[in-house]
Amino acid sequence: xxxxxxxxxxxxxxxxxxxxxxxxxxxxxxxxxxxxxxxxxxxxxxxxxxxxxxxxxxxxxxxxxxxxxxxxxxxxxxxxxxxxxxxxxxxxxxxxxxxxxxxxxxxxxxxxxxxxxxxxxxxxxxxxxxxxxxxxxxxxxxxxxxxxxxxxxxxxxxxxxxxxxxxxxxxxxxxxxxxxxxxxxxxxxxxxxxxxxxxxxxxxxxxxxxxxxxxxxxxx
Numbered sequence: 001x002x003x004x005x006x007x008x009x010x011x012x013x014x015x016x017x018x019x020x021x022x023x024x025x026x027x028x029x030x031x032x033x034x035x036x037x038x039x040x041x042x043x044x045x046x047x048x049x050x051x052x053x054x055x056x057x058x059x060x061x062x063x064x065x066x067x068x069x070x071x072x073x074x075x076x077x078x079x080x081x082x083x084x085x086x087x088x089x090x091x092x093x094x095x096x097x098x099x100x101x102x103x104x105x106x107x108x109x110x111x112x113x114x115x116x117x118x119x120x121x122x123x124x125x126x127x128x129x130x131x132x133x134x135x136x137x138x139x140x141x142x143x144x145x146x147x148x149x150x151x152x153x154x155x156x157x158x159x160x161x162x163x164x165x166x167x168x169x170x171x172x173x174x175x176x177x178x179x180x181x182x183x184x185x186x187x188x189x190x191x192x193x194x195x196x197x198x199x200x201x202x203x204x205x206x207x208x209x210x211x212x213x214x215x216x217x218x219x220x
Contacts, residue, residue, distance in 0.1 A: 010045055012036070013059045017052050020073065020214055025082040027057055027204045030216045031074050031109040033193045035096045037065035049074065054193070064090055069181060072099070072198025073216040077206070085206035088090075090161065096202040099166060100145070100157040102195035103175035104188035107144050107152045114169040118162045127182050128174050129171060138162040149180060166196060195220055 011034070013211040018030040030039065036048040048179045053076050061077040077083035089095045099130065100134025121127040129135075141161040146153050152175060156166050170177050176184040179191030197218035205212050 010029075010036075010047075019056075020216065022057070025078055026086070027053060027060055027076040027078055028201075028213075028214045029044075029053060029076070031066050031071055033069060033071040037074070038062060039215050048092050050163070051075070063087060064161070067167075067194075067196075067197055069194035070196045070198060071098075071193075071218065073201045073214050074198070075201060075203065079206075081091075082165070082206040086203060089203055093159065093161075094204070096114055096200075097158055097198060098200040099158070100158055100197045100199045101154050101166065101170065102178045102220060103152050103154060103170050103173075104178060104184065105150065105152065105175050106147045107173070107175055109144075109203055111143045112143070112173075114138075114142070114172060116169060117174055118165060118168055120163070126163065128162070128168050128169065134160060136160075136170065138165050138178075140166060142173075156211065193220075 013032045013034050014033050020030055021028040031049050036045060038050050039046050039048050050062055051062060059076060059078050061083040063075055063077050063083060066072060066074060075086060077086055085194060116130045117132060118128045118138045119130040119131040119135040141157040143155045144152055145155055158165055167177055167180055167183050171183045176188050177190055178195040180194050199218060200213060200215045202213040
């Protein structure tokens with residue numbers, strides 16, 4: 001889910017790799033906001049979390065991605081077996097992910113589900129859009145954590161892993177994620193970063209199947 005086509009200059013943070021856990025099969029890191037998960041097109045977009053992980057763990061292999069402007073917990077495989085094992089868990093929707101977001105406006109309901117199919121908006125890619133005829137299924141559960149005068153803090157539970165899913169689903173609810181460079185407009189866009197964070201990742205360890213969970217709290 002990386003943004004290979006970027007708006008504006010690419011000035012990734014220089015923070016050292018934040019390793020949460022490492023063993024003989026998996027590497028868990030905290031991705032900073034503003035850093036690509038994988039290289040973009042062109043030498044100026046070569047700096048990414050995968051490259052930084054491989055500088056320390058040369059065997060690190062990609063399993064999933066986060067958008068450039070999203071922060072939070074990510075898992076890399078350290079063996080081909082682990083990559084296949086984790087990849088199948090993602091494919092079968094067995095991996096559980098939770099996100100925290102700050103969105104524009106007050107949400108009236110406390111919980112809900114967005115079930116809106118998504119497809120790439122080709123003339124404006126990498127933007128995505130709702131398309132009931134041709135879109136791929138996309139489902140997100142959400143729960144309000146707290147509200148203030150002009151924003152709501154929510155926890156998001158994606159059931160599918162479509163590109164920009166949480167961003168488009170929040171927009172469809174009428175509550176774009178604060179600071180989102182693609183989907184927020186006006187005052188909702190005027191924030192120092194996109195307020196979306198991958199907080200928790202739960203999966204089965206490739207060696208033995210033991211359940212594991214890792215949490216990285218948001219800075220916002």
